[in-house]
Structure formats: structure tokens, C-alpha cells
Amino acid sequence: MEIIQSQPTTVPFTERTIADLVSEDFRRGIVFKQFGIDFCCGGGKSVADACAAKGIAPETLLQALVSAHPSAGRSVPSQAGSWSPAFLADYIVNEHHSWVRERIPVLKAFTKRVAAVHGHHYAELAEIRDVFADLADELEAHMEDEEQRVFPLVSRGDAAGTLPGLIEELVAEHESVGGAMARLRALTNDYTPPEGACNTFRAAYAGLEDFEEDLHAHVHLENNVLFKRVLA
Numbered sequence: 278m279e280i281i282q283s284q285p286t287t288v289p290f291t292e293r294t295i296a297d298l299v300s301e302d303f304r305r306g307i308v309f310k311q312f313g314i315d316f317c318c319g320g321g322k323s324v325a326d327a328c329a330a331k332g333i334a335p336e337t338l339l340q341a342l343v344s345a346h347p348s349a350g351r352s353v354p355s356q357a358g359s360w361s362p363a364f365l366a367d368y369i370v371n372e373h374h375s376w377v378r379e380r381i382p383v384l385k386a387f388t389k390r391v392a393a394v395h396g397h398h399y400a401e402l403a404e405i406r407d408v409f410a411d412l413a414d415e416l417e418a419h420m421e422d423e424e425q426r427v428f429p430l431v432s433r434g435d436a437a438g439t440l441p442g443l444i445e446e447l448v449a450e451h452e453s454v455g456g457a458m459a460r461l462r463a464l465t466n467d468y469t470p471p472e473g474a475c476n477t478f479r480a481a482y483a484g485l486e487d488f489e490e491d492l493h494a495h496v497h498l499e500n501n502v503l504f505k506r507v508l509a
Contacts, residue, residue, distance in 0.1 A: 291324045291328075291335050292325065294320060295309060295314060295316045295322055296320030296476060298324070299320065299480065300476070302483075303480040304487055305342055306483070307383050307484055310383050310386065310387070312331060312333055316476050353494050354368075357498060362431050362434070363431065363432035365503050366431050366432055368498075369428075369498055370423075373494070374424070377488075380484065380491075384484050385409065385413060387480060388402075388406040389406055390481075391478050395478060401465075404464055405461060408461055408464070409457075409485070412457040412461075415453065419450050427443050427444065427447065441508060444504045448500055451500060458492060462489065469482070
């Protein structure tokens with residue numbers, strides 16, 4: 278089996294603890310959450326024991342961790358400018374909309390839990406929870422609108438009629454979402470958890486930072502590539 282290595286020693290993946298893996302990269306907490314593995318209170322378990330308790334093959338977990346590298350797929354493809362509008366719209370749905378929908382419930386759970394457990398020490402956590410919840414709701418409605426009303430018109434090459442007005446609405450919504458992410462960055466001190474923060478706390482901030490990174494690529498592809506080409 279492939280090994281995820283730690284320095285200075287190399288330990289087989291199945292013998293490593295969940296807490297150790299999350300401490301190396303707190304974004305891995307999202308993967309463990311999706312598998313129902315407790316990486317906070319149950320972080321001392323080995324991968325083998327955690328997988329056995331959930332009936333998961335360690336190979337399956339390893340593949341998920343490798344595939345979920347934080348920078349994977351979050352950059353803007355250099356060739357995107359040469360794609361047809363229909364292909365680019367499909368790419369946005371498959372790469373960005375699906376990624377956002379996958380992350381939203383996890384980050385809602387993380388921000389809610391951190392606010393409940395640590396909110397008495399850090400008053401900003403309640404606002405972080407609420408801002409993200411509102412942002413998530415806005416994004417879900419926004420993506421649904423794009424997929425049902427706007428992208429079909431884009432794919433048909435219909436730049437007349439209602440499409441320019443619809444695109445103007447979407448761009449305004451992008452600005453609203455960007456403002457919410459800027460607020461989250463300010464509230465989290467640039468996604469920097471306090472010293473001694475628990476694994477869930479750190480995973481929440483790391484996940485929010487990834488969410489912002491994806492959103493920047495996502496909005497750039499729509500505003501500056503797709504919509505610009507369609508309206509031209």
C-alpha cells in the first residue's frame with residue numbers, strides 16, 4: 278500500500294493516527310468527516326482501527342485523502358480561454374459547482390460545532406457560522422439558477438433576449454458572495470486559528486480558506502472568461 282509519509286520517520290499509513298494525519302494538513306479533516314471518522318475526540322486511533330470501526334477499506338480512505346489535495350483542480354486551466362462557451366459551462370458545473378455542493382454541508386457542520394464548543398471564548402465564531410450559512414444558501418440558489426436558466430442559453434449561443442440581463446444579475450451576486458468571503462477572512466484573521474486550537478477548529482479555518490480559493494477561480498472563469506465571451 279502507498280504510504281503517506283511524515284518526517285523524520287516513515288510509518289505505514291495504516292499505523293498512523295487520525296490526529297497525526299490531520300495535524301499535517303487540516304484539510305484532511307473534511308475527508309474524515311465525509312467518512313464519519315471522528316478526528317477530534319477520536320484522533321488517537323490508528324487508521325486501521327478507525328477504518329475497521331466504520332467498515333472502510335484503508336485503501337479507499339487513502340485514495341480519498343490523495344484525491345482531496347487542497348490545490349487539486351482549484352486553479353484556472355490555462356486553455357480555458359480557447360474552450361467553447363458550452364464546454365466551459367459544463368466544466369464550471371462539473372468542477373466547481375459539484376465541489377462547492379460537496380463542501381458546504383461539511384463546512385456548515387464544522388463552523389456550527391466550533392461555535393458551539395468554543396464560542397464562549399471567541400465571540401466571532403457565532404458570526405463566522407452565520408455568515409457562512411447565509412453564503413452557502415446564496416451560493417446554492419445562485420448555482421441552481423445558472424444551471425437551470427443561464428447556462429442552457431449560453432450553450433445554445435443565445436446572447437440576445439434575456440441573457441445579458443441574467444448575466445448582470447449573476448455578476449452582482451458574485452460581488453455579494455465575494456463580500457461575504459472577505460468578511461470571513463477578516464473574522465478569522467486570514468484563516469489563522471488561535472494557538473492551541475483543536476483539530477476541528479483548524480480544519481474549519483483551513484476549509485474556509487480552500488473555499489475562498491475555489492470561489493476566486495470559479496468566479497474568474499464565469500465573469501472574465503465565459504460571460505465576457507458570450508456577451509462579446
